Amino acid sequence: MLRHLHSIPGLIVALVVTVIAATGAMLAILPAWEQAQSTGSPAGVSVATLAEAVAEKYPGVERIERKPSGALVVYYFEGDAPGADVVDPTTGDKIEPYAPSDFARTVTQLHRSFFAGNTGRVIAGVGAAAMLLLSLTGIMLLANRLGGWRKLFSPIRGDGIRRWHAELGRLALPGLTVSALTGLYMSLATFGMISDGSDAEPDFPDAVAGTEAMAIGDIAPFKATSLDNLRELRFPYQGDLNDAFTLTTADGMGYVDQATGELMNYMPNGMVKSVYETVFMLHTGQGLWWFALLLGPSALAVPFFAATGVLIWWRRRAATPRIADNHGAQSADTVILVGSEGNTTWGFAKTLHEALTAAGHKVHTGAMNDLAKSYKHAERMFVLAATYGDGAAPASARQFLDKLSTIPTAPQFPVAVLGFGDRQFPRFCGFGREVEEAIVARGWHQFAPFATIDRQSVQEFARWGEEIGQRIGTPLSLVHVAARPKTARMVLVERVDYGTEVQAPTSVLRFAAAEGERNGLVARLFRPSLPRFHAGDLVGILPPGSDLPRFYSLASSARDGVLEICVRKQPGGLCSGYLHGLTPGDAIEAFVKPNPAFRPRRGKQPLILIGAGTGIGPLTGFIRNNSGRRPIHLYFGGRSPNSDFLYREDLRTWLTDRRLSGVRTAFSRSEERAYVQHKLTADADVLRHMISRGAQVMVCGGRDMAQGVVAALEKVLHPLGLDVGTLKEQGLYVEDVY
Incomplete structure (x- = not known):
């Protein structure tokens, strides 16, 4: 709503x-602008002084108005022609004609x-x-x-x-x-x-003296009113002794008898008038x-x-899939309810819907907000619940928990809850977990444990589908392909290989924009360029024969002139095998997916970069672009310094030119048999000092490594009264974990 x-x-x-x-x-x-042009009103000058001078210099004066800028404008008639001048507040002399801007x-x-x-x-x-x-x-x-x-x-x-x-x-x-x-x-x-x-202005007095006017400079109310407090002074109609001055100040409004100088029918500003003027x-x-x-x-x-x-x-609307063969809620044997903020989760629901429909099921897919009190023919329910921000309900699920609480009895069919979220947030899949807990509390039966999908991982979704298929006795192949962005053709221009001698190949691959088919002048005018990206963003690559993009963290930014990734060849890995088989000159089709949650904060505060294996890739991109020489300390873990010391020569260069302040390495298959978390514990005092100064911690690598880092940092932070969760809330701890 x-x-x-x-x-x-x-x-x-x-x-x-x-x-x-x-x-x-x-x-x-x-x-x-008006304030800058105005001379203002000098302190101590009264309305009497100015009015007397103006009356002498402008015989046909109608009124004096003080503008909010402090400028004093005299409106007058010269014969039958009206005029308006900005005047000096002490002498009444003309400064310039008053001409409001046509613009x-x-x-x-x-x-x-x-x-x-x-x-x-x-x-x-x-x-x-x-x-x-x-x-x-x-x-x-x-x-x-x-x-x-x-x-x-x-x-x-x-x-x-x-x-x-x-x-x-x-x-x-x-x-x-x-x-x-x-x-x-x-x-x-x-x-x-x-x-x-304005409806509370005073009435004109019933009677004035009607005798000869006194000198303006001697009128007491004028002498008692400073120019700073003046809003407007209207003069009596020339030659009409029964007319009066109208004096409007910041405090109120009244009439002044021109013969006696008496202030009549004065009415101070009421609350309504004061409020309006303030507004x-x-x-x-x-x-x-x-x-x-x-x-x-x-x-x-x-x-x-x-x-x-x-x-x-428009993006949200365009991303909402049109689901074919969507049965009514009361006729379906399988119900899928979706909680989504930006419609991405609807795409996963559509993939599940199509797979179940292909298996012969009657499926209804709808929003979590549309939860019904009963489903007549349902045999199972899937709840795909995304988390909005840090634990909040997404747009299409904000009414779900309230509706759930009004259902008096638990249904006969079982339910499976799948949470979608981002591990960058402290409350990863927080809303999904809240839904699962509420369902259990209401006595609803679950036929599969609560599962999570991190950052729309199609691989995790496919694995979940295999498990669900086994539980319901219907093999499910959930091949989810998100709407594919426009791809760019990129050519491999350089590769640096590590670990080939120990049969654990890892390669740093650098790509440039591919030349087009144009020739001559056209080719020179329309030179190919890489898409815009930053280190830490993701590049999606579709290996031949697969509809599932594989994502790799970028170790460069567009201004480096190359798109760089660090890839370990996985046993049986379709995409990693494809990439390792490339030679300079080979081309790929790829697209960039922004990952703004994994970028260094701006400023001069220290950076603590922690990575293992190919997780060092985006971290080197941050170091390479550290032109401001902010303090950066790198903790890097690998298997062996002889085969897995990725970016060794680059790190030496960056230490020399001070883009990198320090490196601590840990190799699990060396004599010391250490991991990065051991180095963190050993440097506890140094880390506490940097974190107390506002240092940001950035972690990239495998999930097991990341969990070890969290455990080590919890011990490091304890004397400061901090924990990793607090740092995450402050944006001082971010991770890119796979």
Whole structure:
């Protein structure tokens, strides 16, 4: 529901909100510009002094207005021709003609009414309401994604577009909320739906002296009012002794008898008037120019939100699979319920649906939010539950637990829960585990233990399918192929081989963009280039004869000019065998998958890199690009220094040029028979010192190694009152584990 409240208004009013925000950002500059041009009002100068001087120099004066910037403008008639001048606050001398900018006037009309009168004002009001709704629902969605309000300012993980949509939203939210709320208030006041306080102005006095006017400089209320407090002074109509001055200050409004100087019918500003003036000041920045400059950048973010929001919505919609042969919930023998945020899990559900349908089952696939109280013909149920952010329910499953609690009796059919998540988060598959625990607590029978899929691993999904097939007596081949991104043709240009003499080959493979079929000038103009990527991202490679991409962590970034991976040849490994069989000049088709969760944080704080085997690959990419010479300490583990010391010469070079601060190696088949966790324990004091200074720990390699590293670091961190979970929440411990 919250997702719909955020996305639907955004899609409907994207253009309106963008225009309002863009013009608002332009108008936010005006108060600062006017402030810079204004001479201001010197302290101690009274309204009496200025009014007397102006009356002498401008016989046809109508009124004096003090602008929020402090500029004083005299409006007058010279004959029948109106005029307006900016005047000196002490002498009343003309400084320059007052001429509001045509550009500012045009932008203001576009901002407030789209040049469409009251109809346009209604549209602008709806736009302000939509912006307020988008701001509030957006921050609520972000809080859900990060695991609660207390984690609202923790690091945001995710792919580029969604991450920057959330990052910029978090920064712009205060300004957008103020702009939207105050804009909505002013719109409602414009149409009289709420009061702006103008209906509480004092009535004109019933009688004035009607005799000869006294000298303006002697009028006591004027002498008692400083220019800083003046808003407007209206002069009596020339020659009309029964008219009066109208004095408006920051505190209230009243009339002044021109003959006696008496202040009559004075009415101080009420609460409603004060609130409206405060709202007006916050929204326009008039009188608060520095605040307007803070609001301007927030408004400039809205066009970015609109564009990325539409793109995110379109990607989510395009990624939702169309499931064929989807039986009704009450006629199916197998029910698949899906909890997904970005629709990726729906793709896995479709693969399971198709495999079960091919085996002769009647399958219904729907959202977890659509959980029914009963399924008449169901013999089994699968719940595929993704976790949103750090343990939150995804969009299509937020109502599931509430609906589950209303079902009085457990069904007769068994249930299997499969969780999808990312091990980078402390609460890996947290929502899936919560679902599994709730089902058990309600007495539902499970026919398979809770299982997890890390970062959409198709290999893990296929293994789970084999186990499920055995349990239900229906062989299942879950060959899931995600929507394949556009591939790029890459040519192997260099390879460095290790371990061939001990029959444990590992190769560093470097690829360049393949030349196209063009010739001559066209070829020179359209030179091939690698896709954009960073060290730590993933490259997907489809070996011949397989529809399943294999992913490898990248040991280079695009600016290095090559795409580099480190691959160990696995016994019977289809893709690793294919890659090890390549020779320079051979080409592959590959695509890059961003992995922004596994990148060093910006800054000068130390990096502690821990890797074993081919896990050193992306870590070397971080070192290679350490042009700023931040402290980087590498812990590397392998089997033997004679066959497995990957990147040995590169590490020596980086130590010499100080891109690398230190290396600690551990080889399990050497005399010391050590693993990286042993080196971590031995360096406990040094590690504690670096971590206390904000060092980030990055781990890459096999799962067993990673578990050993966690156990060792828990002991290292204990004296600091920290643990690995805390570091993960702070973005100071990240891992790429396989």
